[in-house]
Every structure is written in structure tokens, then in C-alpha cells.
Amino acid sequence: MKVFKFGGASVKSADAVKNVSLILKKYKEEDVVVIVSAMGKMTNAFEHLINSYCYAKDEVKPALNNIIDFHNEILWDLFPNRSHQVYVLVNELVSQIEDLLEKDIDERFDKSYDTFIGYGELLSTTIIAQYLTEQGIEVNWIDARNLVKTNSDYRQATIQWDKTKEVISASCTKGIYISQGFIGGNNHNEMTSLGREGSDFTAAIFAYCLDAESVTIWKDVPGMLNADPKYYPNAKKLEKISYREAIELSYYGASVIHPKTIKPLQNKDIPLYVKSFLNPIESGSVIQQSDKFDTILPSFIFIKDQILLSITPRDFSFIAEGNISEIFKLIADSGIKVNLMQNSALNFSICIKNDERKVTKLIADLAKNFKVLYNEHVTLFTVRHYTEDTIKEVVGVKKVLLEQRTRQTARFILQEE
Numbered sequence: 225m226k227v228f229k230f231g232g233a234s235v236k237s238a239d240a241v242k243n244v245s246l247i248l249k250k251y252k253e254e255d256v257v258v259i260v261s262a263m264g265k266m267t268n269a270f271e272h273l274i275n276s277y278c279y280a281k282d283e284v285k286p287a288l289n290n291i292i293d294f295h296n297e298i299l300w301d302l303f304p305n306r307s308h309q310v311y312v313l314v315n316e317l318v319s320q321i322e323d324l325l326e327k328d329i330d331e332r333f334d335k336s337y338d339t340f341i342g343y344g345e346l347l348s349t350t351i352i353a354q355y356l357t358e359q360g361i362e363v364n365w366i367d368a369r370n371l372v373k374t375n376s377d378y379r380q381a382t383i384q385w386d387k388t389k390e391v392i393s394a395s396c397t398k399g400i401y402i403s404q405g406f407i408g409g410n411n412h413n414e415m416t417s418l419g420r421e422g423s424d425f426t427a428a429i430f431a432y433c434l435d436a437e438s439v440t441i442w443k444d445v446p447g448m449l450n451a452d453p454k455y456y457p458n459a460k461k462l463e464k465i466s467y468r469e470a471i472e473l474s475y476y477g478a479s480v481i482h483p484k485t486i487k488p489l490q491n492k493d494i495p496l497y498v499k500s501f502l503n504p505i506e507s508g509s510v511i512q513q514s515d516k517f518d519t520i521l522p523s524f525i526f527i528k529d530q531i532l533l534s535i536t537p538r539d540f541s542f543i544a545e546g547n548i549s550e551i552f553k554l555i556a557d558s559g560i561k562v563n564l565m566q567n568s569a570l571n572f573s574i575c576i577k578n579d580e581r582k583v584t585k586l587i588a589d590l591a592k593n594f595k596v597l598y599n600e601h602v603t604l605f606t607v608r609h610y611t612e613d614t615i616k617e618v619v620g621v622k623k624v625l626l627e628q629r630t631r632q633t634a635r636f637i638l639q640e641e
């Protein structure tokens with residue numbers, strides 16, 4: 225069995241879906257599980273819908289209409305015959321969303337979030353499965369909510385591996401299957417989600433459970449690059465990468481693959497290919513077991529929209545085990561992920577995503593025992609395998625608020641202009 229993953233960009237329009245179908249035609253006779261994300265930026269659109277439902281009822285209708293209109297445009301192009309059964313299936317999903325929007329809001333935001341967020345994937349896979357069938361590719365649509373079994377940690381659910389393996393291996397045996405990335409189901413038959421951009425992880429889960437021969441992530445870039453071409457136009461492709469290096473890169477924020485993807489693959493020694501859906505015959509990158517591959521090509525990783533918090537005990541005590549554990553308890557409770565930390569005698573600094581709701585609460589919680597200062601609009605910039613020249617090239621004259629270096633990795637917090 226092979227596992228493929230197609231992300232939002234690869235299915236963002238009718239033409240993009242046609243392209244996916246052309247790629248899959250070549251695998252018609254093979255056994256493949258195809259994991260698909262929500263189309264284009266639809267997960268953001270669903271986040272907007274959920275926020276409206278929870279905090280701004282007036283905006284619910286336009287937010288939902290935006291989602292419906294976006295899918296309709298794709299549907300009309302792919303299925304000119306308006307009596308095609310895909311319209312019935314899509315309408316069914318839309319009425320489920322409408323029914324859910326009528327219900328009372330659960331006070332746990334994350335639970336409400338997971339009730340809706342996966343509809344982007346349910347819609348995309350429904351539309352694409354119907355289109356592939358139309359194109360003569362026999363596919364089985366399977367429901368990840370019944371296959372990827374998780375706990376109830378909404379928005380970042382943990383996989384129950386034994387159960388998941390049991391159901392997935394019983395369900396995917398022969399032929400082509402299509403399922404949703406990013407979502408799962410808990411023991412109460414509720415939908416859960418695995419964290420934004422989690423579809424790569426879903427592909428790895430299926431691969432692990434099926435002892436797949438490989439995973440291929442189809443992207444709009446030619447492979448795993450040493451930088452995001454949006455921020456660094458001279459980006460080059462990394463041909464072969466070890467699991468270890470890939471984990472390091474994704475840990476530091478390289479957005480090509482979701483950080484949780486590598487571990488299940490490494491555990492079963494399953495190679496991961498990153499290939500271009502625009503140019504499918506090109507070789508792409510491969511991530512697999514080896515200590516030899518990693519070249520010394522420097523990799524640049526930019527994480528924008530961060531905030532740097534500087535935390536000082538009010539009673540002038542040193543930063544030590546006791547208060548670090550207090551600080552970390554508050555951070556863990558807030559659900560915030562720390563991207564970089566550093567301490568001095570009286571000061572503990574953390575760099576985190578500037579998620580306003582969570583950060584405001586964290587600062588308030590910390591303020592009881594600590595003085596908290598912050599710098600907004602900062603970028604966390606990491607260079608793996610750095611040289612002084614590569615650092616100079618990117619940091620240039622930017623204001624450096626904090627710097628950290630090990631032998632392989634240099635990290636900078638830069639003030640955005």
C-alpha cells in the first residue's frame with residue numbers, strides 16, 4: 225500500500241482537482257490511500273465561521289455563504305450536470321452544518337471548534353471522490369472519524385494507536401481509498417482534530433497502521449526546500465534528508481511537513497517523498513533512514529507573527545526550578561506552544577505565536593507573581609547548518625532582540641519592520 229497526501233493548495237480549484245485526478249490515473253491499478261485536506265483556504269473559512277458562531281452571530285450567515293459559494297463554484301465546473309448525485313451529498317453536509325449552527329454553544333470553545341472544523345475535509349473528499357469515480361478511477365470514500373481513533377483533547381487530539389491500527393488495517397485492504405486529513409473521532413462518536421496542518425500526520429498514521437511502502441506528500445513546491453521561497457527567493461531543494469534532520473527542521477518551524485509526521489514513519493522505516501503536483505515526474509525529496517544524506521546546505525526557517533514575553537519574578541527571586549515550573553504550568557494550561565526560551569538570573573523569555581485570546585489570558589495569569597514585558601510583531605528566524613555569511617545575509621540590519629546558538633543551529637528573534 226502507498227499513502228498519498230494532497231493538501232489544500234493541491235485542491236484549491238476545479239482545475240487543481242482535475243490535476244489530482246490526472247496524477248491518480250497513473251496509480252489506478254495500485255493500492256493507495258489518498259488523504260486530502262480541505263480545499264484551498266477553507267479551514268481558515270471554517271475557523272471564521274466558528275468564531276462567528278461563538279462570538280458574532282451576525283457574521284454566521286455570510287461566513288457560511290462564503291463556504292458554500294466557494295464549493296459551488298468548483299462543483300459547477302466539475303459537474304455541469306446539476307442532477308449529479310454529488311449535489312445531494314454536498315447538500316447533506318451543508319444541512320448538517322446548518323443544524324449544528326442552530327444548537328447552543330458549548331462553553332468549551334475547543335469542543336465547538338472540533339464539531340465544525342472537519343467539514344472542510346468532509347466536503348473536499350466527497351467532491352473529489354465523486355469526480356474521480358466520474359473519471360473512471362474506482363475509489364472507496366472512507367470516514368476518518370471512524371478510523372483515526374483519538375482521545376477527547378479537542379483541537380489537538382492524541383491518537384489511540386491500537387484501536388486505530390485495528391480499524392484502519394481492517395478497512396483498507398485493496399484498491400484506492402480516499403479519506404480526510406486532520407480529523408478523527410473519539411469514543412463518544414464526536415469529531416476531533418489533530419492540530420492545524422495535521423493532514424500530513426494523518427497520512428503518516430495510515431502508513432504506520434498499514435505498514436505502507438511509502439508516503440508521498442504532493443506539494444506546490446518541488447520538494448523539501450532549504451527555505452520558504454516566499455521569504456527567501458533563492459531557496460534550493462534538499463534531495464535526501466534523514467528522519468532526524470527532517471524532525472529538526474519541522475521542529476524549528478519549517479512548514480513543509482507537520483512535525484508529528486516523521487515519528488510514525490521512522491518507527492516503521494517508511495520513506496516519505498515530497499513531490500510537486502505541478503510537475504509529478506520530477507523526483508522531489510526523500511526523507512528516510514540515514515546518517516549520510518544530510519548536506520551542509522544551510523536551511524532557513526522564518527516564523528512570523530510571534531510575541532516575545534519577558535517574565536521576571538516580582539519578589540526578585542532567581543529564575544530557578546521552582547518558578548520555572550510555575551511558569552510552565554501556566555503555559556501548559558494555556559495550550560500555548562513555546563517556540564524558543566532563554567533565561568538569565570532574573571528573567572525568563574519565551575517566544576510564542578501571537579494568538580491574542582490565549583496570550584492575553586496567559587499574561588494575566590502570569591501577572592500575579594511575575595512582571596511581564598513583551599515585544600509584539602517579532603519573527604523567529606532559525607538557520608540550521610549556519611555560516612556567518614548566511615546569517616549576515618538574512619539578519620542584515622534588522623534589530624535582533626535575542627540570539628541563541630548551538631553548533632548546528634542559530635536562532636534569532638527579529639523585530640519586524
Ligand code: ASP
Binds near residue numbers: 231344422423
Ligand atoms: N485543512 C487543515 C488545515 O488547513 C489540515 C491540513 O491542511 O493539513 O489546517
Ligand code: MG
Binds near residue numbers: 231262267421
Ligand atoms: Mg491546509
